[in-house]
Amino acid sequence: MTHTSIEPTVTFLRERFTRAPHAILVLGSGLGGLADEIEDAVRVPFDDIPGFPRRTQALAGHAGQLVAGRMEGVEVVAMQGRFHLYEGWKPSDVALPVRALASLGARSMLLTNAAGGIRPGFVPGDLMLIADHLNLMFQNPLIGETFPGETRFPDMSDPYDAGFRRAAEEVARELKIPVTQGVYAGLLGPTYETPAEVRMLGRLGADAVGMSTVPEVIVARAIGVKCLGISCITNLAAGLSGQALSHDEVMEVGAQVRERLVALVRGVLPRIAPLNLASEAAS
Template identity: 60%
Template sequence: MAVVRAAIAPRQPTVAIVLGSGLGFLGDQVENAVRIPYAGIPGFPIPMVEGHAGELIAGTLEGVSVLAQSGRFHLYEGHDPGVAALPVRVFAALGATAVVLTNAAGGIRRTFRPGTLMLIADHINLMFRNPLVGHVVQGDERFPDMSDPYDSALRALARSVAAAEKIPLEEGVYAGMLGPSYESKAEIEMLKRLGADAVGMSTVPEVIAARARGLRCVAISTITNAAAGLGQATLSHHEVLETAERVKGDLGRLVRGIVRALPRD
């Protein structure tokens, strides 16, 4: 914490941004940037997944002081849920009040095509892991309310930005799975019956931790592939990165628009 605070001083970020697989380009849009490699931050591991750089980026975006996380910690890498949530706790301690999360996900809803952007309305935690289990971390709410984890007002704001920018934006439920293997056809059928519209391997631990710290959350999934049994292509991480590259223009404009439109405290 002290290392990050000293490195970004005198900046005081009000908005945090979490960059998902292949979405690190947004970090390059941060102005007057200070980059802090994870290797220099105590407790931060080095991401082992292609498309995750491994650095915090402090600066301004649309005139707003931001702190971007380029490279997240996935549970399938063997990390404890508390480690996956560590950057979110850093954001809160540094004064951020809202976090914009992005991820790459498989599409379950049949109308979704690779390249679709989905605003997350809610999630189903099938990772069966929770960053709040164990001793209470100072600053965390022990029993946070998860009835509106993806802030309804911020979702309305995101929809307004998308409409103004003429960016097609769907909305749905995200299922969080542990990974790293992709889901089986039977698992996708189960997720459909549970009400999931997309599936991925991140975001859920971070949002739980964010809510425990009182951070408002808004999250966008880039649908990079059809889930198992719903498309012809063999699922691969290469496909994920390819699709993320293709839609980065729309996603970048959407995230920038959300940051610009967020209420200033």
């Protein structure tokens, strides 16, 4: 993929979305219902967007469309569903939506994902603010040509913005929503991890594990888009509960936490968009 190859994507989206987005929402498995909260919504299926990967099969919990509009006064574009490396896409394919939406003007990104809990004490339904990640997918969307506006060697010392996390913790306290912070391990999938792999991840410092998020955050940081990540702990990782893992369980718990997650996102969005704009003005 070259920088010219995303130009038709950007042109198409600029024509469909009449207002420039301030923030990108990336919604994970079972969490796409957040997009239903967007006002004055314009919906565009992924398959209608030039340059977007063409999905050969639908994944439960991923509607596969962009939803643009307002949430709490903030102009947003939500990815109701996302692309995964385990579907066979290249890292640059997975990163394409972030590159395109950043080109429209977005400078903040809020990502949600479904994750398996590794840290002792986690229970399904817990919410974890991602403080850092382990890229155990061993792939990187920045390999190859450097796109205009992207850093060749981006600093990843603060991939999930500390100010955004403080804002999210403040909102959570105000709303009495329990949250914690932790490290997310991104693995390739599509298999769930073995008990031995889960023990290894715990020793490496991971608190939760999933199959997404990391590629999008890497390219966002190269562009200068600040990120807030929220993991919904939908199940305990293999070997910790004595139960077999299933995608149905992921979907069920995602539905159960919807109300809390919507409240948290609604509360934090107006705080992270001005924070990002203010930092740009100061620079």
